[in-house]
Amino acid sequence: MRKDQNLGEYLRSQGVSRRGFLKFCSATASLMALPPSAVAQVAEALAAARRPSVIWLSFQECTGCTESLTRSHSPTVESLIFDAISLDYHHTLQAAAGHGAEAAREAAQEENKGEYILVVDGSIPVDNPAYSTIAGISNLDMLKDSAKDCFAIVSVGTCAAFGGLPGAAPNPTGAVAVSDIITDKPIINVSGCPPIPVVITGVLAHFLTFGTIPELDALGRPTAFFGQNIHDRCYRRPFYERGEFAETFDDEGARKGWCLYKLGCKGPITYNACATVKWNQGMGFPIQAGHGCIACSEPRFWDKGGFYDALSTGDWGTREALLGAAGAGAALGVASAIRARSRKKKAMAEEEA
Numbered sequence: 001m002r003k004d005q006n007l008g009e010y011l012r013s014q015g016v017s018r019r020g021f022l023k024f025c026s027a028t029a030s031l032m033a034l035p036p037s038a039v040a041q042v043a044e045a046l047a048a049a050r051r052p053s054v055i056w057l058s059f060q061e062c063t064g065c066t067e068s069l070t071r072s073h074s075p076t077v078e079s080l081i082f083d084a085i086s087l088d089y090h091h092t093l094q095a096a097a098g099h100g101a102e103a104a105r106e107a108a109q110e111e112n113k114g115e116y117i118l119v120v121d122g123s124i125p126v127d128n129p130a131y132s133t134i135a136g137i138s139n140l141d142m143l144k145d146s147a148k149d150c151f152a153i154v155s156v157g158t159c160a161a162f163g164g165l166p167g168a169a170p171n172p173t174g175a176v177a178v179s180d181i182i183t184d185k186p187i188i189n190v191s192g193c194p195p196i197p198v199v200i201t202g203v204l205a206h207f208l209t210f211g212t213i214p215e216l217d218a219l220g221r222p223t224a225f226f227g228q229n230i231h232d233r234c235y236r237r238p239f240y241e242r243g244e245f246a247e248t249f250d251d252e253g254a255r256k257g258w259c260l261y262k263l264g265c266k267g268p269i270t271y272n273a274c275a276t277v278k279w280n281q282g283m284g285f286p287i288q289a290g291h292g293c294i295a296c297s298e299p300r301f302w303d304k305g306g307f308y309d310a311l312s313t314g315d316w317g318t319r320e321a322l323l324g325a326a327g328a329g330a331a332l333g334v335a336s337a338i339r340a341r342s343r344k345k346k347a348m349a350e351e352e353a
C-alpha cells in the first residue's frame with residue numbers, strides 16, 4: 001500500500017470488489033458487536049483509513065502467534081487489511097537484520113510518536129533480563145523503549161497477555177506479562193495459545209475504523225471476542241444438558257459427539273470466540289475436532305490442572321468464583337446432569353440384568 005493511498009483505494013487496486021469489501025465490513029461490524037446499521041459507517045471509516053505504523057516485538061515466545069496469523073490467510077480481505085498496516089518492525093517477517101533492523105524500529109518510533117501501535121508476543125524475563133536479548137538489548141529494555149511513545153499496546157497471545165508457557169511453574173526466567181511492566185499505556189490483551197487470527201485482525205480493524213481501542217473486559221481482552229464463554233456457544237451443549245458425556249476418547253459417546261466435560265474440557269470457564277468465529281477460516285475449533293478446550297486464553301492455564309482432568313479437579317478456584325453467577329448455575333447443572341446420567345446408566349444396567 002502506497003503512503004498516499006487510503007485503504008479503500010488500496011483494496012480497489014488489489015481487485016477487491018465493493019461487494020467483497022462490504023461483506024468484510026459487515027463481518028467486522030458483527031465481530032465488533034455493532035448493529036447492522038453500523039456497516040455503512042464502518043465501510044466509510046475503513047475505506048478512508050490511512051496505514052498506521054505497527055511495531056511488533058517478539059520476546060519469550062514460540063512463534064506460534066505469528067504463525068497463526070500468517071499461515072491462516074492466503075489472500076483474503078483480512079490479509080489485505082493486515083497488509084494495509086505499515087509493519088515497520090517484526091523479527092520474523094522483516095527482511096532487515098542486525099543494526100539495520102534496529103535503526104528501522106527507532107526511525108518508526110521517532111516518525112510516528114504517539115501514534116504507532118506496539119504489538120508484543122511472548123513474555124518478558126525479569127529475574128535476569130539477559131536471559132533474552134535482541135541485538136544486545138534485553139527484552140525488558142526494548143519493551144520500555146518501544147512502549148514509551150506508542151498509542152497503545154496489543155499483547156498477542158497468552159504469553160504476552162498473562163505470562164503463558166514461559167511463566168508456567170517453575171517459571172525459571174521470572175517471565176511476566178506486558179501489563180506487569182507497562183502501566184501507563186492502554187493494553188489490549190488478545191489471549192490464546194495462539195490467538196484466533198481473525199481476532200487479531202479484528203482488533204486492528206477496530207483501530208483502523210475508529211482510531212480507538214475496543215471495549216475491554218476485566219482481563220483487558222476485547223469484549224467483542226472474549227465476552228462469552230466457549231460453553232455458552234458450544235454445539236455440544238445439548239449433550240451436556242442431557243447428561244450425555246464421552247468417558248473416553250474412543251467410546252460410543254465420543255463417536256456420537258457427546259460433551260467432553262469428563263475428558264477435561266474447560267469450556268465452561270474459558271472466554272474466547274472459538275465456538276463462534278472458529279479457526280481455519282471458519283472450519284472448526286478444538287472441541288469440533290474431538291478435543292476438549294484447555295482454556296488456552298485464560299491466565300495460568302498451564303498450571304491450574306491437568307488438561308484431561310475434569311474441571312471440578314485442579315487449581316481452578318471455586319466454581320462459583322470462576323464461573324460467576326450464570327456459570328455457577330451451569331456447573332451445578334453439570335453435577336446434576338452427571339448424576340442423572342449415572343442414574344440412567346444404572347437403571348439401564350438393572351433392566352438388562
Ligand code: SF4
Nearest residue numbers: 061064157158159193
Ligand atoms: Fe507460542 Fe502460545 Fe506463547 Fe503464542 S501464546 S508465543 S503460541 S506459547
Ligand code: SF4
Nearest residue numbers: 231234259260265267
Ligand atoms: Fe462443549 Fe466443553 Fe461445554 Fe461440553 S463442557 S458443552 S464440550 S464447552
Ligand code: F3S
Nearest residue numbers: 272274293294295296
Ligand atoms: Fe484455546 Fe479453548 Fe479455543 S483451548 S483454541 S480457547 S477452544
